[in-house]
Amino acid sequence: MRLRAKILSGFLILSAMLLVAGVWSIYELSTIGISVQKILDDNYRSVNAAKSMIEALEREDSGILLLLLGKREEGRTIIGSADESFRKAYETARSNITIPGEEEYVDEIMNTYDIYRNLWRQSVVGTAREGDLNWYLRDTHPAFLKAKLAAQRLMTLNDQTMYLTASNLESRAHRATMPGIIAVASAFIFAIIFSFLINLFVVNPIIKLTDGIQHYLDSGSPLEVRIETEDELSDLVSSVETLIARSKQ
Amino acid sequence: MRLHIILRYIGVVLLLNAAFLLISAAISFFNGDSALFPLGYTGLISALFGVFPFIFVPSTEEITNKEGFTIVVSSWLLSCLIGMIPYVLWGGEFTVTNAWFESVSGFTTTGSSILTDIEALPKGLLFWRSATHWIGGVGIIIFVLSVLSSMGKVGMVLYRAEMSPLATANFRFRTTRTLQIIMFVYVGLTVLETMALMLCGMNLFDAITHSFATIATGGFSTKNLSIAYYGSAAVETVIMVFMVLSGINFGLLFVTLLGNMRALLRSTVVRFYLAALFAGVALTAFNIHGTVFSGWLVSLRYAAFQVISIGTSTGFATTDTTLWPPFSQLLILFFTLQCACSGSTSGGIKIDRSVLLWHAIKKRITKVEHPHAVVKAKIDMVAIDEDTLEASLLYIILYIGIVFVSSLIICGMGVDIMTAFSASAATMGNVGPGFGLVGSTGNFNHIPEMGKWILTGDMLLGRLEIFGLLLFFLLKKWK
Structure with a gap:
């Protein structure tokens, strides 16, 4: 292989x-970004919805206690608004099913809520249930x-x-940095090997050739430079040898 | 010493590693797992480092013994270094120390693992883990030389530097022919075991990875419970048969395959090997019957598997031997030290040296009785020269000495004596599991960091038969 190709290959x-x-690190880092967004989209919305449903249920429970105390208007107002909040949160959870098995959890919420709702929909104030x-x-x-x-x-799921x-994400971050x-x-090790080989197969032959020419000029003895590789440097040596031979003629 | 020539031949080893890394990456790709980049990138680095010296360094007709020796030891060390990169890149339980431990354990066919959950690893990485066994089992350089049979005198020097002197005795062929025989037996056994395991109901992936680990007498399984996961007597029987075969000198196996069964049966070493295994299985079965297992058959089944697994330096497990009585544990520890025949993929002191030791003792007794007698130790009617005898005895002493010193150091780190000693013996013998906290169903994760580095040193010393690694660090003093 020619010297130019060798250096270029290095x-x-x-x-x-x-x-x-570099490309892989960029890919992993962008994946981390996507994963963070995915956490927010997929899970955080469902966690928030579950929290809202729990809060609405607790308000409905308070409303029922007010009905038991005979406070019909206050009780019904609280229950009505809590029911609306619950349904909104439930719709959010229903439209954000992203985990395997999550649908069963959402169905279970509606099943249990329906039973609960049927209980407080009955009249309380002014009936035997009051108090x-x-x-x-x-x-x-x-x-x-x-x-x-x-x-x-x-919410736990x-x-x-x-x-x-x-x-x-922690593993991905590791994969992005490693x-x-x-x-x-x-690259550091490669650079050392590269410079060692350049020194051995490029610099050393040039030094040998220079010394050989100098030796020829000083003593007139024939040029004796052996180059192991077959590249531009061996061409140079043979050209110098030809030059010397012609100059002698 | 010509560094560029060494670089050129180490490059071939790196290319071999790259080929297996890229196969593993392909498995990751088809499986869609997370090891694709770690394996692919390491494969690329390995290939580039391997190809580059070829571009610059012209081939040579001859290399010196010193160069050949440097190439062999450097190839082992570099392979272990390259082998750890996919683990480090993948992450999980692999810190730098753990990755180095797993890689050295793989290439030296030790089979000790730091993993607490092997099944959490992606398939590509599991394949690479088993492939390190298969590359290292037959010897990295032997593998390369058999692929590139046109290395001429260079091949001969490398072959002499890689092969144990004891192993070469059973190969009475030219270097090229010997290499062909080794690879023929090695690949043949692997293919046969893969097919047999598949017939027993194992899937292709598990069959290949377990065959790699069996024939290389490595012991890495793809399951947390090792072979116990399959709970199949058929699988255990197949693995036992191939473990026993892998512990026999490949030259003898080849001659047997050509129809000369007598060569195998007349070999003192093989007879000693089989007799030792038979006695070990019988004594262990007798000991665990009634104390660990109630039935004779079940005692025999577990005793046979564990004794053969340790006695061939494989290290697979079907049960937790740390729960066995002290007699059985000590018996297994003896096999951990001795292991199987030289010229096989097995580790340890090797049966050949045990036989030599026995003959040396006999010779000494005769000399005491008849001080003026000229006594020659003979194996299979061949006289053993004093040099071989002395080298073998020295090796045994040095081997036990190293096990003792590394046990002492690990004990000094707060590890209990049983764990420290069995871990040192198991890693030095390239066996895998020990006793105590590093038992057949345990792992080496909790060993202190420095302890893991010492144990990897033991693995390399055991694989390169002590003198190999020691001489490498004394290269400057070579004349």
């Missing part, structure tokens, strides 16, 4: 090492707890997934 190899590592704490403790409170538990389970995704480190170390 630089190409060095560039390839750094280029691939009946037994009815509250036996029927409505357990139904409330069940609906709340279903919402909490949805999304929390866990968020944690897992964040853990994966190629750079490996590439720099490899």
Whole structure:
């Protein structure tokens, strides 16, 4: 192989090492960005929705207690607005199913909520249920707890997934930084080998040739320079030898 | 010493590693797993480093012994270094120390692992892990020389530097022919075992990776429970048969394959090897029957697998031997030190040296009885020269000395004596599992960082048969 190609190949190899590592680091870093966005889109919205549902359920529970105390208007107003909030949050959770098995959790919320809702939709004020704490403790409170538990389970599922995704991000961050480190170390070692070979197969022959010519000029003895490789340097030596031979003629 | 010539031949080894890395990367690609870049990038670096010296350095007709020796040892060290890069790039449990440990353990066919959850690794990385066994099993240089059979005198020097002097005795062919035989037996056994395991119900991936680990007497499994995962007597039987075969000198196996069964049966070393395994299995089965397992058959099954696994320096497991009685544990520790025949992929002191030791003892007794008698130690009717005898005895002493010193250092790091000693013996013998905290179902993750570096030193010393590595660091003093 010619000297030009050899030197060029060295630089190409060095560039390839750094280029691939750089491209991969960029890819991993952009993936991290996408993953962060995905966490926000997929899980954080569901966690927020679950929190809103729990908050709405607690307000409905307070509303039921007001009904038990005979405060119909205040109770119904609180329950009505809480029901609306619950439904909005539920729709958000329903439209943001991203984890395998999440749909069953969402269905469970609606099933338990329907049971709870059917209980507080019945008339309380002015009926036998007014002031009946037994009815509250036996029927409505357990139904409330069940609906709340279903919402909490949805929140836990999304929390866990968020944690897992964040853990994966740590590995991805590792993968984004390591190629750079490996590439720099490899490039450093490669540069040493490259300069060693350049010194051995380019610089040394030039020195040998220079010394040979000087020796010829000083003593007139024949030029004796052996070049191991077949490239421009060996061509140069034979050209010098031809030149010397012609100058002698 | 011509550094550029050394670079050129190390380049070939790097190209071999690159080929396996790129195959592993292809597996990752088809599997869509996260090891694609770590394997692909390392493959690329390895290939570029391997190709570059070829561009600059012209080929040579001859190399000196010193150069050949440097090429061999450097190839092992560089392969281990390249082998750790995919692990480091992938991350997970792989810190720099852990990655180095796993890589050295792979190439030296030790099979000790730092992984607490092997199944969490992507398939590509699992394949690479097993491939390091397969490359290292037959010897990195032997692998290269058999692929590139046109190296002439250079090949001969490298072959002499790589092969154990004890192993060459059973190969009475020219270097090229010997290399062909080794590779024929090595690849043949791997293919046969893969097919047999598939017939037992294993999938192709598991069959190949476990065959790599068996024939190389490595011991890396793709499952956390090792072979116990399959719970199959058929799988265990197939693996046992191939472990025993892999522990026999490949030259003898080849001659047997050509129809000369008598050569195998008449070999003192092979008879000693088989007898030792048979006695080990029988004694262990007797000992664990009633104490660990209630049935005779089940005792025999587990005893046979564990004794053969350790006795061939493979290191697969079907049960937790740390729960076995002290007698069985000590018996297995004996096999950890001794292992199988030279000229195979096995590690340890090797049966050949045990036989030589036995003959040296016999010779000494005769000399005491008859002080003026001229006594020659003979194996298979061939007289053993004093040099071989002395070298073997020295090797055994040095081997045990190194195990003792590394046990002492690891004990000094707060590790219990059983764990420290068995870990040192298991890594020095390239066996894999030990006892205590590094038992057959355990791992080396909790060993202190410095301890892991010492154990990898043991692995390399064991694989390069001590003098190989020691001489490398004394190269300047060579005349």
